[in-house]
Amino acid sequence: MPRRAAEGGGKAVQRASSRGDSAFQVIILGSSGGxxxxxxxxxxxxxxATNWSKNSVVAVxxxxxxxxxxxxxxxxxxxxxxxxxxIERPTISGGPFVGLDIPNLTARANAAYIFREIIASILVTHPHLDHVSGLAMNTPAVEFQSGPKTVTALPSAIAALKNHVFNDITWPNLSDEDGGAGMITYxxxxxxGNMRLGRGEGKGYVKVCEGLVTKCMAVSHGSCKQRYNPETGKHHRAESAVFTTESVLLPSRRVSIDASELRTFSPAHYGNSGKDAALATVESSAFFIRDQLTGAEVIIFGDVEPxxxxxxxxxAGVWEAAAPKIASGSLRAIFIECSYSDSVEDGSLYGHLCPRHLILELSALASKVLGCQKRRKESSESRKRKRRESAPGLPSELTEQPLSPKSLRPRKPSKSEAEIATSRPAKQDETKVQAQPASLEPESERISIEQPSPVDQVPxxxxxRIYIIHVKESLMDGASPREQILAELRERAEEAWLGCEFxxxxxxxxxxI
Structure with a gap:
């Protein structure tokens, strides 16, 4: 029941310097991996920036x-x-939903209101039950006057949802495809990213709610044995041998399928020939989510292996796309799983990360960021050199200092003036460089890649900021796996000189954020 004062529970965790300079709010509904x-x-x-308006939230x-x-x-x-x-009026007195106006007196009724009216779409990283079970259970709460709820994902994830969840067997077909109820749309x-959409830094992104756009990149989440289907000529990842993505091969979504129809799609039909069973990668994904107002971004990973x-x-492809965004300062945070501590061996990770592997992945990202910073620095120096070369004979302090509106363009110096200019002590030149506005030389460009300075170099x-999610609970007394994983990550990150916060x-x- 609603209380007359806030008590315990969740909190509004402050990670940016202030809420005023935050582009995103991320609310953690569930943080474990079971x-x-x-x-x-x-x-x-x-x-x-959207201030809890209608369709202003996306679920990941x-x-x-x-x-x-x-x-x-x-x-x-x-x-x-x-x-x-x-008259009784409900208000939210604290927590992550503070500032949201709610119309109902009970928490469950207001949760349904948020699901129907405030959440625009659900991004699905992959179709495992610990990532989609709430979607299946909650979909009947959609009301027709608010329209279908959008489920956004890579085609493999949607194929799995169609064939194995919303299939009139495991769960009713509540989608608007194949004669379903029309409560969700894929x-x-x-x-x-779709390169036909967007422009500039937002090229390839699609809108998922008010104020936010996204693009998705596939990642790997372990492997499993999959059957070879001669009709499609491949080992299926998201699809099973019984249900394929090809509608022409799918007999029906009836609860009962005739045995003669089923035989064609049964794994037993293929026997045990050499290519019947093979290891195939389980596909997951990472979402780049971009704030349209500020251009700031976050990445949210599904389950992922090293x-x-x-x-x-x-x-590596995700890091390649992320590195220039970190170098420019637009990528603010990464939400990524770290399911186990380093006590778990590689053979028992089952497509997940542990601290030793996450640090190696972040080290690969750091290497790409350093490359981007080096190229940015070289590009900046090249532009400065071209400006100097465009006005030969001018003293460097005249070519690099901006002219005020009232300044006269300097005349070409005489030989004696040029000699005086070039004979000035280096100390004066250094002083003049230090007096340049800070905005002309971003911090990321001051990192010396080839000759690092132990005082000035920045990791x-x-x-x-790295936010750890999908921690597997031990269900045992003693130290929390979350605390152990954080301690291991911070120790390894310091040794690797990464500079990120966990x-x-x-x-x-x-x-x-």
Missing amino acids: PCEDDVTGLLVRST DAGILMSGIGRILERYTTIERDEKTK QRLVDG DSISLEPRN PLHGL YAPSSGDGVF
Whole structure:
């Protein structure tokens, strides 16, 4: 029941220097990777510029969704009663949803309101149950007057949702495809972004809610044995041998399928020939989410394995896309899994990360950032050199200093003047360079790549925040796995001289970025 004052629970975790300079708020509905079902992966993301308007929030994964929202509202909903009119009015007194106007008295009714009216779409990184079970359970709460809820993902994830979840067998077909109920609609993304959409830094991104756009990149999440389908000529990843993505091969979504129809699609039909079973990569994804007002970005990963032990390493492509954004300062944070501590061996990771592998991945990212910073520095120096060469004979202090509106363009100096200029002590030149406005030489360009200064050099990932999600709970007394993982990450990151900050938010936290 709603309380008359906020008590315990989640908190608005402050990570930016102030809420005023935050572009994003990320609300953690579920932060673990199981095995308990009440805290599995689910995040809400909004642009702070949209001020809780209709369709201003996007969910990233939905292992938990409405129940996570309701749990937070239960802690922070206060009922105020007007003694004159006897009317009761609900308000949110604290927590990550503070500032949102709610119309109902109960937390569950307001959770449904947020799901229907405030959340525009659900981004699905991959179709494992700990990332989509809340989506399936909550979809019947969609009301037709608010329109279908958009489910956005790579085609492989949507194929799995169609064939294995919303298939009239596991769960009713609530989609608007194949004669379904029309409560959800699928938005299929292009791996790496649709280059026909957007422009400039936003090229390839698609709108997912008010104020936010996204692009998606496929990553690998372990491997499993998949059957070879002679009809399609491949080992299927997201599809099973019974349900394929090709509608012409799919007999029906009837609850009962005739045995003669089923035989064609049965794994047993293929026997045990050499290419019947093979290891195939389980596909997951990482979403780049961009705030349209500020150009700031965050990356949110689904489950992901390290490139070093992957059958199909794909993280390097994500880091390649992320590095220039870090070098320019637009990428503010990465949400990424670290399911286990370093006590778990590689053979038991099952497509997940642990601190030793996450630090190696971030080191690969740092290397690419250093390369971007070096190129930015070289480009800046090249532009300065071209400006000097465009006006030969001018003293360097005249060519580099901007002219005021009232200044006369300097005449070409005489030989004696040129000799005086070139004979000036180096100390004066250094003083003049130091007097240049700071904006002309960004901090990222001051990092010396080839000749590092122990005093002035900045670590390559300085200022980047890493938020750890999908921590597997031990269900044992003693130290929290989250605390152990954080300690191992921070120690290894210091040794690797990365410069990033690590956090492990809990369910109910609100992070401003």
